[in-house]
Amino acid sequence: MTIDFKQDILAPVATDFAAMDKLINEGISSKVALVMSVSKHVVEAGGKRMRPIMCLLAAHICEEPNLVNAQKLAAIIEMLHTATLVHDDVVDESGLRRGRPTANATWNNQTAVLVGDFLISRAFDLLVDLNNMVLLKDFSTGTCEIAEGEVLQLQAQHQPDTDEATYLSIIHGKTSRLFELATEGAAILAGKHEYREPLRLFAGHFGNAFQIIDDILDYTSDAETLGKNIGDDLMEGKPTLPLISALQNTTGEEHAIVRKSIATGGIADLDRVIEIVNSSGALDYCRQRAHEETTSALNALQQLPESDYRQALHNLAQLALHRIQ
Amino acid sequence: MTIDFKQDILAPVATDFAAMDKLINEGISSKVALVMSVSKHVVEAGGKRMRPIMCLLAAHICEEPNLVNAQKLAAIIEMLHTATLVHDDVVDESGLRRGRPTANATWNNQTAVLVGDFLISRAFDLLVDLNNMVLLKDFSTGTCEIAEGEVLQLQAQHQPDTDEATYLSIIHGKTSRLFELATEGAAILAGKHEYREPLRLFAGHFGNAFQIIDDILDYTSDAETLGKNIGDDLMEGKPTLPLISALQNTTGEEHAIVRKSIATGGIADLDRVIEIVNSSGALDYCRQRAHEETTSALNALQQLPESDYRQALHNLAQLALHRIQ
Numbered sequence: 001m002t003i004d005f006k007q008d009i010l011a012p013v014a015t016d017f018a019a020m021d022k023l024i025n026e027g028i029s030s031k032v033a034l035v036m037s038v039s040k041h042v043v044e045a046g047g048k049r050m051r052p053i054m055c056l057l058a059a060h061i062c063e064e065p066n067l068v069n070a071q072k073l074a075a076i077i078e079m080l081h082t083a084t085l086v087h088d089d090v091v092d093e094s095g096l097r098r099g100r101p102t103a104n105a106t107w108n109n110q111t112a113v114l115v116g117d118f119l120i121s122r123a124f125d126l127l128v129d130l131n132n133m134v135l136l137k138d139f140s141t142g143t144c145e146i147a148e149g150e151v152l153q154l155q156a157q158h159q160p161d162t163d164e165a166t167y168l169s170i171i172h173g174k175t176s177r178l179f180e181l182a183t184e185g186a187a188i189l190a191g192k193h194e195y196r197e198p199l200r201l202f203a204g205h206f207g208n209a210f211q212i213i214d215d216i217l218d219y220t221s222d223a224e225t226l227g228k229n230i231g232d233d234l235m236e237g238k239p240t241l242p243l244i245s246a247l248q249n250t251t252g253e254e255h256a257i258v259r260k261s262i263a264t265g266g267i268a269d270l271d272r273v274i275e276i277v278n279s280s281g282a283l284d285y286c287r288q289r290a291h292e293e294t295t296s297a298l299n300a301l302q303q304l305p306e307s308d309y310r311q312a313l314h315n316l317a318q319l320a321l322h323r324i325q
Numbered sequence: 326m327t328i329d330f331k332q333d334i335l336a337p338v339a340t341d342f343a344a345m346d347k348l349i350n351e352g353i354s355s356k357v358a359l360v361m362s363v364s365k366h367v368v369e370a371g372g373k374r375m376r377p378i379m380c381l382l383a384a385h386i387c388e389e390p391n392l393v394n395a396q397k398l399a400a401i402i403e404m405l406h407t408a409t410l411v412h413d414d415v416v417d418e419s420g421l422r423r424g425r426p427t428a429n430a431t432w433n434n435q436t437a438v439l440v441g442d443f444l445i446s447r448a449f450d451l452l453v454d455l456n457n458m459v460l461l462k463d464f465s466t467g468t469c470e471i472a473e474g475e476v477l478q479l480q481a482q483h484q485p486d487t488d489e490a491t492y493l494s495i496i497h498g499k500t501s502r503l504f505e506l507a508t509e510g511a512a513i514l515a516g517k518h519e520y521r522e523p524l525r526l527f528a529g530h531f532g533n534a535f536q537i538i539d540d541i542l543d544y545t546s547d548a549e550t551l552g553k554n555i556g557d558d559l560m561e562g563k564p565t566l567p568l569i570s571a572l573q574n575t576t577g578e579e580h581a582i583v584r585k586s587i588a589t590g591g592i593a594d595l596d597r598v599i600e601i602v603n604s605s606g607a608l609d610y611c612r613q614r615a616h617e618e619t620t621s622a623l624n625a626l627q628q629l630p631e632s633d634y635r636q637a638l639h640n641l642a643q644l645a646l647h648r649i650q
Contacts, residue, residue: 032477034479038476109416113412115476118476140452144450148357152357154436
């Protein structure tokens with residue numbers, strides 16, 4: 001079965017999705033013209049809005065009685081995501097994201113840092129309006145963990161001794177934690193506390209799978225695969241799972257080349273490193289781990305009642321796997 | 326009377342101040358080593374901690390029954406302040422702050438942006454623990470306005486047509502708004518809603534005076550005045566009140582020189598601009614405005630019961646004025 005994003009994932013929440021889009025535009029409105037134009041630019045550069053869609057699907061699974069609140073929560077999730085992208089682009093000195101000039105490139109680093117701060121503050125401001133202390137605590141703790149995960153990633157840069165456990169901490173912070181907020185947050189908002197754990201487990205494992213797949217693509221994708229350039233992670237000396245696994249599986253010269261590539265960064269040895277992550281079985285191991293995380297995610301879904309919404313989350317996890325098949 | 330910061334401002338809340346310092350150190354603790362060391366570095370580089378002291382004094386004026394909560398609020402204020410300093414230093418590409426290397430200079434921009442994000446998130450996390458929805462709303466709205474003020478300042482850079490009203494919006498956002506959160510927040514926390522307005526008015530007007538004084542010093546301070554380099558604002562083409570007023574008061578060549586200095590930035594004409602802001606009466610006008618704002622601040626204090634704490638806030642406003650006398 002070929003999964004179609006619009007039809008098999010977005011469709012059940014298409015109405016809420018459109019309403020959410022409006023709420024984002026209202027949320028980023030500001031009397032300061034520059035805040036507005038930069039926010040609009042970065043929000044429009046957003047991709048498929050996978051995170052708010054997860055939030056809306058989770059809200060329906062939890063039979064949220066007030067869908068406007070769910071739409072607001074989804075908008076908040078997307079604003080937090082956008083804020084981290086804006087700051088990430090400053091951090092990575094990126095000029096392009098999904099083929100569009102980044103905020104730091106279009107304006108400058110200053111504007112990007114400050115508009116990112118505005119988006120974080122506005123997201124919290126909208127969250128406070130939902131008037132739910134449990135939700136607020138979940139989000140305030142969660143955003144701390146997200147920032148810590150991002151710093152941990154910086155700390156691990158150029159460190160060939162980074163192990164898989166540290167890698168998992170990094171990807172939990174930088175990717176999975178916001179997925180968790182999106183789905184568990186919907187359960188908290190709906191007052192369906194018995195669904196919190198399965199929805200969090202789904203999102204956490206799916207987030208891990210999603211990031212592992214992304215990290216695999218950095219060593220396997222071709223120019224036609226949108227939005228990802230081969231060798232980006234190696235360039236920055238990021239010890240992602242393909243390299244961690246390659247170090248585990250190799251000795252001698254091959255081991256030394258991978259270590260050195262992490263330590264120094266740069267893509268001088270890219271072809272050789274790609275060969276090693278393939279021949280050492282590292283990519284096979286990564287694919288296996290992505291499948292395991294996806295299985296755990298899908299198992300968690302089984303604890304929730306069957307519905308089109310649950311099926312859409314299932315489809316989303318399957319679609320992500322297709323990128324490495 | 327000579328006002329001594331320690332004796333005449335800090336002394337009444339010295340015990341709470343020490344407790345707050347511990348709370349800040351607990352607040353910035355993280356399992357990520359790099360988060361810890363950067364946070365510690367930037368928090369220790371803090372100055373007199375004027376903002377949390379204002380918060381503690383306000384808490385006592387409001388007869389806060391739970392002083393630990395007031396100490397927590399003061400710690401949150403200082404953490405928010407530190408976060409904005411860390412991001413400001415990235416924005417301004419500063420290498421030094423108060424004679425110490427900045428986070429971006431000691432580590433790099435990436436680390437500074439992300440640790441700033443962590444500090445904002447952690448401050449909100451601690452705020453949620455205070456379990457007060459009115460306080461949360463005040464802070465979430467306030468931090469949006471702070472970010473907007475900072476962006477407005479960027480937007481006004483190199484714009485010689487910036488008027489005094491826009492300047493006041495900028496300094497309200499970048500300086501006075503956090504002062505307001507510090508004092509009005511203490512009233513909200515203590516449940517003394519009748520003191521909210523006088524404490525906010527005091528802080529808002531004092532913040533305006535404080536920033537106008539700072540902007541005057543950029544054209545008058547000598548090398549012995551700590552922490553402020555003459556010409557910094559002109560270098561960046563910032564249309565602060567001395568220049569806005571100089572443009573109001575001049576025509577012909579003098580007017581053209583000031584306009585050009587704002588438009589282009591740089592300190593090629595610094596000596597000439599200093600001469601103009603002096604001779605045109607611009608600095609006199611700024612000093613008058615600083616006095617007016619201070620008077621408004623002190624008037625607001627009169628609505629509060631007399632006490633050592635109120636006197637300390639009075640002393641603080643007076644001490645700031647001494648910098649331009």
